[in-house]
Amino acid sequence: MIGRACVGALLAEGATVVVVDRDENALRTAATAWQETSRRVLTLAVDVTDEPAVLRMVDEVQKQTGRLDVLVNCLGVFQATPIDELSLDDWQHVLDINLTSIFLCCRAAARVMKGQGSGRIINLGSLAGRVGGLAAGANYSVSKAGVICLTKSLARALGGTGITVNTINPGPVDSPMVDAWPPGKKEEQLARIPLGRLGRPQDIAGAVVFLASDAASYIHGAQIDVNGGLEMS
Numbered sequence: 001m002i003g004r005a006c007v008g009a010l011l012a013e014g015a016t017v018v019v020v021d022r023d024e025n026a027l028r029t030a031a032t033a034w035q036e037t038s039r040r041v042l043t044l045a046v047d048v049t050d051e052p053a054v055l056r057m058v059d060e061v062q063k064q065t066g067r068l069d070v071l072v073n074c075l076g077v078f079q080a081t082p083i084d085e086l087s088l089d090d091w092q093h094v095l096d097i098n099l100t101s102i103f104l105c106c107r108a109a110a111r112v113m114k115g116q117g118s119g120r121i122i123n124l125g126s127l128a129g130r131v132g133g134l135a136a137g138a139n140y141s142v143s144k145a146g147v148i149c150l151t152k153s154l155a156r157a158l159g160g161t162g163i164t165v166n167t168i169n170p171g172p173v174d175s176p177m178v179d180a181w182p183p184g185k186k187e188e189q190l191a192r193i194p195l196g197r198l199g200r201p202q203d204i205a206g207a208v209v210f211l212a213s214d215a216a217s218y219i220h221g222a223q224i225d226v227n228g229g230l231e232m233s
């Protein structure tokens with residue numbers, strides 16, 4: 001959902017966008033709509049928890065476009081299982097998708113960006129990763145805290161390479177992910193948001209476009225909260 005808004009916003013800025021998702025059907029449907037208005041969108045069906053597949057994906061992007069300027073890691077799964085009911089399998093599953101995949105994509109993309117002497121890496125964290133989860137289970141919250149820390153580690157390691165790495169932490173966004181929250185949670189959080197509404201996917205896409213732009217060239221290792229004031233640091 002947020003990814004789609006990011007694709008639209010980046011296309012509007014003139015970027016060539018390679019959209020990656022493991023859901024081939026959703027990708028095909030979305031691609032048909034995008035390709036009606038732009039020839040600058042390509043799609044690849046990849047499960048980004050699969051290390052060899054991620055390496056092939058980055059090779060393919062280079063082959064098709066000749067460059068890799070911006071990596072936006074905007075994928076994930078949500079779970080709200082209470083800690084005493086959380087299985088080890090569910091713990092591992094969410095960490096694999098929400099955190100390990102981002103490590104794999106960042107590592108592969110950074111190798112290419114280092115060669116270019118430039119690049120932007122933008123990781124989608126979550127407010128849950130800062131506060132331990134408002135509706136999310138521990139596995140989701142910890143995976144997002146991991147994304148925030150991974151971003152900082154990468155920012156330290158990649159200083160001087162021309163690459164910047166940052167995290168965007170959305171609060172609740174009007175999306176299927178929030179519709180999957182336990183009953184009553186959405187209304188409870190909505191009542192606490194000073195701006196009086198849930199986030200929209202375009203709100204997050206705006207922050208992505210900003211971090212990808214020249215205006216953000218000195219922002220590195222940062223977390224940008226996009227949450228309507230729900231939590232302030």
Ligand SMILES: NC(=O)c1ccc[n+]([C@@H]2O[C@H](COP(=O)([O-])OP(=O)(O)OC[C@H]3O[C@@H](n4cnc5c(N)ncnc54)[C@H](O)[C@@H]3O)[C@@H](O)[C@H]2O)c1
Nearest residue numbers: 001002021022023047048075076124126170172173175177
């Ligand atoms: N929606 C919210 O309220 C909210 C709030 C805070 C943070 N976020 C974060 O924003 C990002 C986008 O969220 P969204 O609401 O658009 O979610 P979404 O469920 O609409 O989209 C997530 C996408 O990730 C894809 N995906 C999952 N596992 C994958 C894998 N292994 N390989 C490739 N693709 C895979 C899914 O197919 C799906 O298209 C996520 O990182 C999410 O945690 C969302």
